[in-house]
Amino acid sequence: MAKGRVAQLSSSSLMKPNPLDRKEHNSVNTTGSQPVHRTRNVAGEWIRILSMAAVTGALYAWRGGETLLFLLTASGVLMLGGLLLQLLGPRKVTVTRSLSAVHPAAGDTLTVEVKVTFRTRIPLPWMVIADQWSGGTHQQLLFPGFRRSLAYTYSLHEVQRGVHRLHGCSVSWGDLLGLFTGGCQSGSGDSFKVRPRPLYVGRTAPYSSVKPGDTVSSSRTRNYSAEAGEIREYAPGDPLSRIHWKNTARKGTLQSRVPEREEGRMSCIVLANSSGEYEIPCGALTPRGQRGDPPAPFERAVSAAMGLLLAAEQTGSYVQFFSGGWPEGMAKHEGLGQIPSRVQDMLTEITPDGGRSLSALLEDASRGWIPGMTAVVITGRLEEESARTLARFLVQGVKVELYYVWDQPAPRPAGGPVNSPWSPAATIGASLTRLGACLYCLGDGSLSKGNKGVEVHGFQERSTLW
Numbered sequence: 236m237a238k239g240r241v242a243q244l245s246s247s248s249l250m251k252p253n254p255l256d257r258k259e260h261n262s263v264n265t266t267g268s269q270p271v272h273r274t275r276n277v278a279g280e281w282i283r284i285l286s287m288a289a290v291t292g293a294l295y296a297w298r299g300g301e302t303l304l305f306l307l308t309a310s311g312v313l314m315l316g317g318l319l320l321q322l323l324g325p326r327k328v329t330v331t332r333s334l335s336a337v338h339p340a341a342g343d344t345l346t347v348e349v350k351v352t353f354r355t356r357i358p359l360p361w362m363v364i365a366d367q368w369s370g371g372t373h374q375q376l377l378f379p380g381f382r383r384s385l386a387y388t389y390s391l392h393e394v395q396r397g398v399h400r401l402h403g404c405s406v407s408w409g410d411l412l413g414l415f416t417g418g419c420q421s422g423s424g425d426s427f428k429v430r431p432r433p434l435y436v437g438r439t440a441p442y443s444s445v446k447p448g449d450t451v452s453s454s455r456t457r458n459y460s461a462e463a464g465e466i467r468e469y470a471p472g473d474p475l476s477r478i479h480w481k482n483t484a485r486k487g488t489l490q491s492r493v494p495e496r497e498e499g500r501m502s503c504i505v506l507a508n509s510s511g512e513y514e515i516p517c518g519a520l521t522p523r524g525q526r527g528d529p530p531a532p533f534e535r536a537v538s539a540a541m542g543l544l545l546a547a548e549q550t551g552s553y554v555q556f557f558s559g560g561w562p563e564g565m566a567k568h569e570g571l572g573q574i575p576s577r578v579q580d581m582l583t584e585i586t587p588d589g590g591r592s593l594s595a596l597l598e599d600a601s602r603g604w605i606p607g608m609t610a611v612v613i614t615g616r617l618e619e620e621s622a623r624t625l626a627r628f629l630v631q632g633v634k635v636e637l638y639y640v641w642d643q644p645a646p647r648p649a650g651g652p653v654n655s656p657w658s659p660a661a662t663i664g665a666s667l668t669r670l671g672a673c674l675y676c677l678g679d680g681s682l683s684k685g686n687k688g689v690e691v692h693g694f695q696e697r698s699t700l701w
Contacts, residue, residue: 317415324417325353340432341396351385362408394429401425428583434538466490502609503555506540508589513615532615532640533587535677539638548574557600559589564599593621606632616641617663635672
């Protein structure tokens with residue numbers, strides 16, 4: 236198991252244990268755990284063993300014999316053990332859990348370390364602990380004996396993006412034969428978040444080996460922006476630190492370096508999250524025998540958004556982030572430097588249930604756009620309405636990078652033959668490419684395995700959309 240920093244699981248406090256108290260003590264539980272209601276089970280256990288002892292005693296009184304005497308004695312020993320288990324069994328059961336990763340990403344295999352402590356005056360033959368997570372249930376069989384503290388680990392394989400909650404934890408114990416048992420359980424409480432795994436595609440691919448929170452070298456940052464080092468005439472208000480003295484001496488007039496936001500390092504990421512944007516087109520369905528297990532299209536889109544945000548963080552770029560959800564019409568993030576945790580948490584919990592179309596999101600986001608900046612759009616399928624909106628921005632001087640899963644045929648020109656053969660150039664993506672947009676396909680098979688990949692469409696034929 237990975238060592239180092241360990242994140243303690245709890246819904247209210249990351250270092251708060253989850254005590255499990257038995258009903259017989261009538262204790263007040265301050266963390267929401269509840270004992271198992273076992274009144275009927277206890278009565279059934281005693282009725283069963285007493286019936287067996289009564290039948291054995293009646294047979295012994297009638298026929299006698301060493302065998303029946305042995306069975307009667309064994310019944311008495313079992314009843315004594317059950318009575319001791321119920322009177323002196325475990326009390327103050329506490330279960331604490333810790334994860335092997337502080338910020339797990341989708342697809343990781345997490346190791347959960349569990350520590351169980353309790354009080355008892357008798358040895359305990361066995362104990363079963365069952366954790367009911369949102370993604371499944373894990374049961375562990377332990378043999379405490381005279382020990383009062385136990386520890387074990389188990390793995391959660393390939394966890395998915397989102398918030399994983401512990402819906403309940405039950406602890407059971409009993410005698411050697413399982414005739415008398417006890418137990419307690421807690422309600423929901425523990426939870427942890429699994430962030431999307433960054434997907435570095437296209438221009439962000441060179442930063443896939445850089446860890447989140449790191450910054451790249453200045454030379455690499457300069458290579459990242461094609462406009463780095465641009466010079467323009469001095470404008471009133473430009474600080475002296477931006478004056479390019481060599482160019483000023485060469486031309487005889489004051490020259491200034493282009494500010495960062497004018498360099499083209501300002502970008503706006505728009506993530507479509509309406510359900511209609513990620514409906515699989517009929518032509519994209521593959522035969523059942525050829526289907527693998529790729530991540531859902533929306534998961535790929537969220538991973539691409541995370542990769543773009545982290546790449547902007549690593550290069551110190553100015554970035555905006557728009558997506559559907561409250562508050563509508565406002566950027567979910569805007570600024571330079573480190574991406575706040577709240578933004579990563581939002582990407583952790585975001586779902587494709589937004590009520591605004593991609594065109595509406597683009598109209599909201601474009602209010603602060605300036606010529607030369609980059610608009611990064613992430614969606615599932617290319618639609619004519621949003622494509623026309625992007626075409627308008629391209630004409631206005633805004634650079635467009637489009638990350639998509641499925642392309643669709645462009646509308647046929649008026650008066651054209653209806654049954655004309657379809658060609659790859661006659662698509663919405665091809666039309667946007669001819670206007671200067673950069674397209675990256677998230678539906679490539681290599682991406683579904685978590686590898687870097689890019690599929691750029693470029694065509695020279697005449698546009699069929701505009």
